[in-house]
Amino acid sequence: MLAGVDGSYWMESAPATAFPALTGDLEVDVVVVGGGIAGLCTAWELMEAGQRVALLEADRIVAGVTGYTTAKLSALHTLVYTKVRKSFGADAARLYAESQQQAVEHVAVVAGRLGIDCELERVPAYTYVESPDRLDEIRAEADAAAEAGLAASFVIGTGLPFPVAGAVRVENQAQFHPRRYLLGLAGDLTRRGGQIFEDTRVTGLDEGDPCTVTTAAGHSVTARRVVVATHYPVFDRALMFTRLEPRRELVVAAPVPAASDPGGVYITPEQNTRSVRTAPYSDGQRLLIVTGEHFTPGEGAPAEQWQRLIAWTHERFPGTEIAYRWATQDNTSSDRVPFVGPFYPGAENVFVATGFGGWGMSTGVMAGRLLAATITGAAPAWASLYDPRRLNPLREAGNMLKLGAKVAGHFVGDRLKPSPAGSVDDVAAGAGSVVRVGGRQCAVYRDEAGQVHAVSARCTHAGCIVDFNEAETAWECPCHGSRFTVDGAVLQGPANSPLAPESVTE
Numbered sequence: 453m454l455a456g457v458d459g460s461y462w463m464e465s466a467p468a469t470a471f472p473a474l475t476g477d478l479e480v481d482v483v484v485v486g487g488g489i490a491g492l493c494t495a496w497e498l499m500e501a502g503q504r505v506a507l508l509e510a511d512r513i514v515a516g517v518t519g520y521t522t523a524k525l526s527a528l529h530t531l532v533y534t535k536v537r538k539s540f541g542a543d544a545a546r547l548y549a550e551s552q553q554q555a556v557e558h559v560a561v562v563a564g565r566l567g568i569d570c571e572l573e574r575v576p577a578y579t580y581v582e583s584p585d586r587l588d589e590i591r592a593e594a595d596a597a598a599e600a601g602l603a604a605s606f607v608i609g610t611g612l613p614f615p616v617a618g619a620v621r622v623e624n625q626a627q628f629h630p631r632r633y634l635l636g637l638a639g640d641l642t643r644r645g646g647q648i649f650e651d652t653r654v655t656g657l658d659e660g661d662p663c664t665v666t667t668a669a670g671h672s673v674t675a676r677r678v679v680v681a682t683h684y685p686v687f688d689r690a691l692m693f694t695r696l697e698p699r700r701e702l703v704v705a706a707p708v709p710a711a712s713d714p715g716g717v718y719i720t721p722e723q724n725t726r727s728v729r730t731a732p733y734s735d736g737q738r739l740l741i742v743t744g745e746h747f748t749p750g751e752g753a754p755a756e757q758w759q760r761l762i763a764w765t766h767e768r769f770p771g772t773e774i775a776y777r778w779a780t781q782d783n784t785s786s787d788r789v790p791f792v793g794p795f796y797p798g799a800e801n802v803f804v805a806t807g808f809g810g811w812g813m814s815t816g817v818m819a820g821r822l823l824a825a826t827i828t829g830a831a832p833a834w835a836s837l838y839d840p841r842r843l844n845p846l847r848e849a850g851n852m853l854k855l856g857a858k859v860a861g862h863f864v865g866d867r868l869k870p871s872p873a874g875s876v877d878d879v880a881a882g883a884g885s886v887v888r889v890g891g892r893q894c895a896v897y898r899d900e901a902g903q904v905h906a907v908s909a910r911c912t913h914a915g916c917i918v919d920f921n922e923a924e925t926a927w928e929c930p931c932h933g934s935r936f937t938v939d940g941a942v943l944q945g946p947a948n949s950p951l952a953p954e955s956v957t958e
């Protein structure tokens with residue numbers, strides 16, 4: 453039994469939303485598909501720029517990936533400046549830093565202007581290592597980040613309660629409550645004429661002039677421009693599925709005395725990643741939020757990995773009791789720079805934002821500003837860096853081939869693999885397994901009351917075989933990261949339709 457309430461603190465500590473579903477056809481200037489941070493920021497910026505906007509969300513806004521983040525608002529993204537400088541050059545690293553730091557400042561300005569109480573706190577950001585063997589990487593990152601224009605330095609002292617070998621420290625970063633900020637934006641958007649529709653899944657995209665998106669309920673929205681901001685794009689263009697790698701990561705949160713607050717946002721690439729921040733909590737306490745133990749959806753061992761993360765938290769912050777645990781998910785692009793801009797070569801009216809690499813807060817805000825400015829004819833200097841139409845075989849080929857081979861391996865291998873459970877009877881209460889029934893691969897889960905839930909094990913995105921995540925009671929696809937409930941409903945795309953029900957007899 454894992455410690456803590458199974459749920460995101462951000463979801464628990466901000467109100468639920470109840471925007472209506474789309475029940476008729478609509479015509480606007482821009483339709484935004486997806487109600488996470490990138491979609492909401494894009495819609496709000498477009499509304500600010502005078503566009504008539506509608507945002508369509510398949511479920512509830514800010515309740516997908518954005519509701520389960522760690523919400524660090526930082527331009528320091530582990531070791532990104534060394535990588536961007538090496539792959540794209542020093543000017544590109546400067547543009548990356550400028551665009552991400554502007555996003556941090558933008559949140560402060562907008563929250564202040566709209567009076568949004570989103571617990572925004574200005575703190576330094578650190579990337580640290582404990583092993584002296586990796587100090588060179590930290591020194592190189594401090595140099596690269598400083599050269600890129602951030603207030604970065606190499607330090608050996610941090611606010612963490614354990615020694616580090618060295619760290620990059622960047623001033624003027626931030627942490628905030630993502631739902632409070634974004635629900636504030638959503639409120640402002642709708643008060644000023646923008647429209648938000650929840651429980652409205654987009655299933656079709658016709659890229660004419662104008663464009664039309666169609667919903668699962670059979671309604672359509674006509675717009676001059678479409679922005680696809682569904683985390684992992686629900687429509688494939690520009691070989692996107694070969695250029696994005698999904699990654700899931702675990703989070704635990706525990707109250708600590710305010711005096712134990714390490715006073716910053718921290719990350720280390722060591723130990724399968726550890727990330728630390730705090731948030732305001734009850735009187736005299738802060739909520740310590742620790743993230744790490746990443747894995748490919750469908751390939752991890754999250755119950756054991758959660759135990760490791762909990763053990764690390766107890767060891768490094770003695771006396772903590774885990775109050776919450778949740779998991780977060782993101783995609784990393786094949787060249788490590790997000791894809792934000794026109795969806796594919798020749799696309800004039802359809803835009804995308806994806807591949808944030810675990811840094812969705814600053815990148816989501818940046819994406820909103822970039823897309824709104826591009827659509828209204830004033831693209832910023834850094835638009836070209838993030839342009840999804842870039843394709844540099846030298847930079848990307850290695851990762852694309854690796855990703856392609858892994859997907860092909862799952863697509864073929866998982867069909868031939870023997871099932872761990874010989875029959876439905878072998879599936880224990882609280883467990884799930886892929887079981888062959890009459891030649892079909894069925895995803896079978898037995899709930900604690902003994903009732904069997906059976907759906908097709910073939911992912912509705914591209915047909916890979918799903919695997920069970922027992923710690924989160926969900927089916928996960930290892931190919932592109934789609935996730936489903938035990939009854940087949942989509943929790944996470946790119947799959948856009950549920951797993952088909954199966955009837956299995958015990």
Ligand code: FES
Pocket residue numbers: 911912913914915916929930931932933934945946947
């Ligand atoms: Fe692509 Fe399942 S997510 S095949």
